[in-house]
Amino acid sequence: MHSPSPIVRRKSKRIYVGKVPVGDGAPISVQSMTNTRTTDVEATVKQIHALERVGVDIVRVSVPTMDAAEAFKQIKQQVSVPLVADIHFDYRIALKVAEYGVDCLRINPGNIGNEERIRAVVDCARDKNIPIRIGINAGSLEKDIQEKYGEPTPEALLESAMRHVDILDRLNFDQFKVSVKASDVFLAVQSYRLLAARIEQPLHLGITEAGGMRSGAVKSAIGLGMLLSEGIGDTLRISLAADPVEEVKVGFDILKALRIRSRGINFIACPTCSRQEFDVIGTVNALEQRLEDIITPMDVSIIGCVVNGPGEALVSTIGVTGGHNKSGFYEDGVRQKERFDNEQMIDQLEAKIRAKALMLDDSKRIDVSQIEDK
């Protein structure tokens, strides 16, 4: 109902993380990372399944040891979402998880060691069609770069990234994406801008160590919002000191807000005031929880009175406008004869939204695994 996003995406190359396309106009994928001990296979699989339920496209798993690599093998067999193995330094772990079917390696080639080791990992990735993510982090820049710039700057992050990019270029390997993360919004944003101007590889966005649930979500929305609105970014991960499931929800909310990718319900709700005719806040909170399983894109406006209700309802898939005892109901912008009993608002709205989702799925034959950019 709302107009499509005006954002023009930066041109980038396409890679595949398992079955998920990244770059070249593919839907911006939402990632998360497990925070269980990888050697605890049961807990890690359980967390990945929870992430899958909220729509995660790609999951990263830390693989710090050979024991973790063996656990990774078992985890991989029990989940269907593509898995990225997060590896630092030890090239043997990279070779091991490649054998076990990893979908992407997060490893910086310059940190692997001598030329022979780098070549072994890159050749293996090439043979098995496994992409690599170069992950630069302001907190762990190379010593010489730190000394050269004195502190992490956008130019320092760019130089670090290009050092690893050049290695892969030299080895004629182009199946990679790059991230230049920082916890400072301006540092991260400017680093990504510089990188976007230098390379055509897909970019993985993130504000690293962004903070807890609320502050991290706000920082990520500002940083990623600036970049995405400039067309920069092909995949993203929100870093929160919180349940990783929340990272995925925040990621989708950012994409929804920019109308880049819709998944599930986009709630429009007023902040309420003394004019409200029913409990707007309680209704929105209850429906957000009850309707988490709905992945059909739709706008639902829940407005407490007629001041702004009709206007929002006109551009929503489903809209409700508070009235005395009974509230007005709109579908596809058209006022319906039916009115909702204010006391039964949550149940009635839930039923209408579920019915609408089924109807939209049927009529448009949406393949929900392939929801494309609007």
Ligand code: SF4
């Ligand atoms: S829409 Fe109505 S109830 Fe909601 S904040 Fe505005 S005036 Fe108050």
